[in-house]
Amino acid sequence: MGGIWMNSKKVLAEHIAFELGVSSSEVLDLIEVPKHDNLGDLAFPCFTLAQKLKQSPEEIAKNLTEKVQHPLFEKVEAKGPFFNVFLNKKMVSQEVLKTVLGEGNNYGSSQEGIGQNVVLDFSSPNIAKPFSMGHLRSTVIGQSLANIVEKMGYQSVKINYLGDHGTQFGKLIYAYLLWGDEEKVKANPIKELLHLYVRFHEEAEDDSSLDDEGRAWFKKLEDGDSEAVKLWKWFREESLKEFSKIYDLLGVEFDSYNGEAFYNDKMTKAIDLLKENGLLTTSEGAEVVDLSDYELPPSLIQKQDGATLYATRDLTAAIHRQEAYEFDQAIYVVGHEQSLHFNQLFIVLEKMGYQWAKHMHHVPFGFILKNGKKMSTRKGEVVLLEVVIQEAIELAKQNIDEKSPYLEDKDEVAKMVGVGAIIFHDLKNERLNNIEFSLGEMLRFEGNTGPYIQYTYARACSIIRKAERAIGSNVAGLDDPYSWPIVKQLESFPNVIYISFREYEPSVIAKYLIDLAQSFNKYYGQVKILEADEMIDYRLALVKAVSIVIKEGLRLLGIQAPEKM
RNA sequence: GUCCCAGUAGCUCAGCAGGAUAGAGCAACAGCCUUCUAAGCUGUGGGUCGCAGGUUCGAAUCCUGCCUGGGACGCCA
Incomplete structure (x- = not known):
């Protein structure tokens, strides 16, 4: 990073260092920007060198004012223990304006990331649910980070890891079969599907058999039951149509919409890899990766009944993305409540021997609260x-x-x-x-x-x-x-x-x-x-x-x- | 119980790899449109930087403890 400012700092450091008989790098680190504009543009606090030079900071500052001179410096003055410098406004502004006008939109761009890929996982709304304010946060932060990363010279890969898999789809399918109306869903998909989802939870409070049916339909979906799959595909499609309206408004585009379901048939490979590495242990009937050497709770890979979990899925997705994009950095823009999960995920990948796991980052963000509390989709407390x-x-x-x-x-x-x-x-x-x-x-x-x-x-x-x-x-x-x-x-x-x-x-x-x-x-x-x-x-x-x-x-x-x- | 994050003006927040008088916006009040867009500008009032210790020449900023709020802590994602 060059520029006239850095240049001025260096010149100042060299002058001060020469006068005081110390190294200029030592001085350069101490130079700072004064808190108030009327104190100048650059400041050198003289405290740290006072002992070494056996002079009071005030004396040092005062002496410097008599000695430091340069065309770049309009004025220098001692203000107590601070040596303050006012830069030559004409020289600096001319230089800065020429640079900005010369570089135009490219002003501030960097070559740092040239030839490297950054994968960004963001937005990731859940199918058949409204696009919440929380997803808005992930979306706009992720989009901005993608722009910033590109400004730094990297190639960005934007992934919308759709929440298109999970028990809730079993529940939704069953709710639709019980109370759904095709015309209504077509007319207003998200609203209608949410309505069914909320109703399901309300009625399930009194009738626990609904939950069982929901689970059963989820199992059918996983096993490829044609009716379940057909409904799931339809819900997904209608939801994506709705989401794309919002993405259009926000000006966001993705390179991939591979959601959770995309990894369904790829997880056994990840589990096999874990086994090969001897990382899986059985605990209370479930398969876990022990992380006690990192003072973390174990990562759950497989349930008692053999079903997989989100950790398995994220693990699979990470490996797949590394193969597909050979990323140099991976960024997950996901709420801070998942910090532990990502900590575990990255460590498991490292234990598997993947060096690239060191370049994965969870970028967490806070909640959007309503009356000081998290908004709940299940209760239908959503602002669209x-x-x-x-x-x-x-x-x-x-x-x-x-x-x-x-x-x-x-x-x-x-x-x-x-x-x-x-x-x-x-x-x-x-x-x-x-x-x-x-x-x-x-x-x-x-x-x-x-x-x-x-x-x-x-x-x-x-x-x-x-x-x-x-x-x-x-x-x-x-x-x-x-x-x-x-x-x-x-x-x-x-x-x-x-x-x-x-x-x-x-x-x-x-x-x-x-x-x-x-x-x-x-x-x-x-x-x-x-x-x-x-x-x-x-x-x-x-x-x-x-x-x-x-x-x-x-x-x-x-x-x-x-x-x- | 353990771990993570936060506590700064009435409200929303900056400032935090230590530095000089803790800053914006909103709200309140007082001004500025025959001259470049008043979605703007100028001014006034408003603070024990959660509390208590410690490190330092110097702490809102670093360390420890406590209080308060939020979150996470094995078969949800």
């Missing part, structure tokens, strides 16, 4: 995502009608803004935080929201349109106090992307965009950008650079940026 999205789009439309009645493509823009609000709301906070479900919060368009960022972008685009001149051919530096924070933020974009990649944390980018938009809106409010003076080209270069970075940042989050709104 599609309804929420439609509502957001509708609200965006109202805003447009009110604020820009002459806008072309109103519906298209309303969609971008409504969907943007929903996605941004989900991505702006740390993944692991639980979120209390609040429609009001999701539909907010002011303050720290997606539409606020989009609005900032639209403002920038509007200025660029009105300028009616080529931008980028004439770029010198800016040195006013309002553009400076923007320049510094633009400079940090590549590093922000890198951190979000390292932490698998899209919120890092979301927060960055809020900060950038805030600085830009302050600038916009204070500086007349289109004033026809000798600096206009430089200001326009700044506006253009901001628009490039906001658009690209939003793209990494999976959000579109309208040029007018």
